[in-house]
Amino acid sequence: MIAEMTTLLSVRGAVKQFAGVRALDSVDLDVIAGEVHCLLGQNGAGKSTLIKVLAGAHEPDSGELLLDGRPVRIPDPRAALDLGIVTIYQELDVVPGLRVYENVFLGHELARAGWEQRRRMRAATTDALVRLGHPEIAPDAELGDLSPAGQQVVCMARALLREARLVVMDEPSAALASHEVANLFRVIGELTAAGIAVIYITHRLAEIRQIGDRVTVLKDGRTVSHGLDINATSDETLVRLMTGRDVANTFPPRRVVAENAPELLRVERLNRAGSFADVSFSIRAGEIVGLAGLVGSGRSEILGSIYGAIHPDSGEVTLDGQPLRPGDPAMAVRRGLGLAPEERKSQALLLDQAVYRNLSLASLERFATAGVMNRRREMTEAVAKIQSLGVRPTEPRQSIRQLSGGNQQKVVVGRWLVRECRVLLLDEPTRGVDVGARADLYALIRQLADTGVGILLVSSEIPEVLGLADRVLIVRQGRVIAECAADETDEEQVLSLLMKGSAL
Ligand SMILES: Nc1ncnc2c1ncn2[C@@H]1O[C@H](COP(=O)(O)OP(=O)(O)OP(=O)(O)O)[C@@H](O)[C@H]1O
Ligand SMILES: [Mg+2]
Known part of the structure; x- marks a missing residue:
């Protein structure tokens, strides 16, 4: 449907060398106005480096950039914005201490803006937030008080107001819950309907199918496949292009946890006002227990309280039958508890x-x-x-x-x-990890469980929880509302439990 349309942006033979690594080793890319062009590739393939070249954050060592068929240089971020290229980074480039509208107009002459100018900035921010379906975000709110999804919406508002021609998004969905992803897709639909092109990076093939028009695959800094029609390309083909191998799309087999396997972790009536309430469960040796819930449902806070990084109001956590002191992560670690948190940076x-x-x-x-x-x-x-x-x-x-x-x-x-560790708490362990490496990570986690480690897994990807865990606890608004064996439920059932009672 877009075959006859004009090419907006072309990258020809882009090369970028860092000390010891050729991050881009001759990359080609053609983006058409109004399309969603997906960029796919394993971790380290060069996707972020490529979009940093488009954003003016890196200058390529060689190669050519064409906009509307004419050669352009993008020596700095200002130049990218002037050309209508707006980038939403993998690690959001926002300033938590500033207000929402100040973040939207970051890079403009904010410091010297007078009262009237600031009033207009606020109004424009409100308009953009309403268009994005988030009227509840106040332009004067402090950005650091928003959830990751909210912060991302602010970045999108920035893109809308910059009169972008090309919006580049580096793994925008990685920090979002499923209903927030739906909203993101709606916004992308709005952008493309207005003729704006979108470059979309993700490791989730299902998303590419949902919103992508064409896909370019990078491998080791090279374009291995150029502008493929997504509808004519199977997942298997995409994975083979990315990894050079076939990746089994299955989770490692479960072993039945022995009836007499010792209980390693017990959480009893854990409470924290405003975060979660009355949380009780246990994990036995060799068992993987999944916590399924929406972003903001209190899952990470539960993990943090078990680990000791967050002080609960009441309740008890015992490891190997001995209580852990609340708010004492050093003790927890000494006793054999580990936590891989979601915010790696x-x-x-x-x-x-x-x-x-x-x-x-x-x-x-x-x-x-x-x-x-x-x-x-x-x-x-x-x-x-x-x-x-x-x-x-x-x-x-x-x-x-x-x-x-x-x-x-x-x-x-x-x-x-x-x-x-004896017990490992994993918060979104595969965020941003490519399909091939994910399969490896799943196998490692299962192997660990098979050696007798107890694992508590939080993931926003329900299929991941269902595929990897033995038992699943459904968390809604800080409460465990249901518990089931992972192989006796499905995604639809879990989702309907999660969404029940929420406004969506
Ligand atoms: N500033 C830098 N200095 C040295 N090497 C770098 C730098 N930035 C990136 N690299 C290297 O360049 C290669 C490409 O990295 P890039 O971040 O572009 O990968 P990616 O495709 O975005 O991967 P991911 O899916 O993990 O985000 C990697 O080998 C990385 O280690
Ligand atoms: Mg990247």
């Missing part, structure tokens, strides 16, 4: 440290003898985990900041595999 990673140190961070005492670090052992263990998780690049001394989003995520989970 702010909660988990030491960005300026090497990959190996980020992996060993929770286990330093394992590698120390009489207070002296055994660097060789630390390194050996790190190399093994880099291998089993498929972290790329494989150099353990590389700074973690330079890894792609999905590869950083593997390290966050890997840290607790190094630690050898």
Whole structure:
């Protein structure tokens, strides 16, 4: 349907070399006005680097950019905006301490804006937020008080008001619950109907089918397939193009948890006003328990309270029959509890440290003898985990900041595999992880359970919870409202339980 339309933007032979890595090694891309062009590729394939080139954050070493058929240079972010290219990054570039409308107009001459100008900015922000289906977000609210989904909506408002011709979105759905994704798709539909092109990056093939027109696949910094018609391309083909192999789309087989398997973790009537109430459940050795719920339903707070990072108002958590002191994560970790949190940048990673140190961070005492670090052992263990998780690049001394989003995520989970916990709490462990690596991660998590570790899994992707967990707890508005064996329910049933009573 778009075959006859005009090419808006072309990338020809783009190359970008970082120290030691050729992130882009001759990339071609053609984007047509009004289409949703999906960009697909494994973690580290070069997707984010490519869109940073379009956003003026990186200048390519060589290659050509054409807009409306004419060569252009995009030396800085200002130039990208002037050309009508607006980017919504994988890690949102918002300022939590500023107000919503200030974030929308970030980069404009905000500091010198007078009262009347600010009034117009507020009004324009309100209009954009209403158009995006979020009238409840106040232009004067402090951005840091919004949920991740709300913050993303603010970024979209920015795109709307910039009179974009091309909106680039790097994994916009990764932090969203399913009903928020539906809203995002509605907004994308609005943009394309107005002739705006969208470049959409995701690791979820189902989304590509839902909103994509064409797809370009990157592998190791090269375009391996160029502007494929999505309707004429199977998932298997896409996965093979991305990974160069066939990936089994199945979850690792479950083992029946023995009747007499010891109970490792028990949570009893845990309460925290405003977050969750009366949460009770237990996990036995070798069991994977999933928490299914919408974003904001209190799942992460429950995890945080078990771990000790958040202080509950009342209730008790016991590990191996012994109570854990509330609000004492150091004790929890000593006793064998681990938590891989969802916000990798702010909660988990030491960005300026090497990959190996980020992996060993929770286990330093394992590698120390009489207070002296055994660097060789630390390194050996790190190399093994880099291998089993498929972290790329494989150099353990590389700074973690330079890894792609999905590869950083593997390290966050890997840290607790190094630690050898009794009970592991995983919050959105596959966020941003590509399909091939996901299958590997699922297998690792199941292997861990098979060695007797108890696992509590939070994921916004219901099929993931149902596929990986043995037992599923349904959490709505901070309460566990149902519990079932994962193989005795399905996505539809879970969704209807989750949505019941909500306004959507
Ligand atoms: N500033 C940098 N310095 C060094 N290497 C970098 C830098 N930024 C990216 N890289 C490397 O470039 C390659 C491509 O990374 P990029 O972030 O573009 O991948 P991606 O396709 O977006 O992956 P993901 O799906 O994990 O987000 C990776 O090997 C990454 O480690
Ligand atoms: Mg990326």
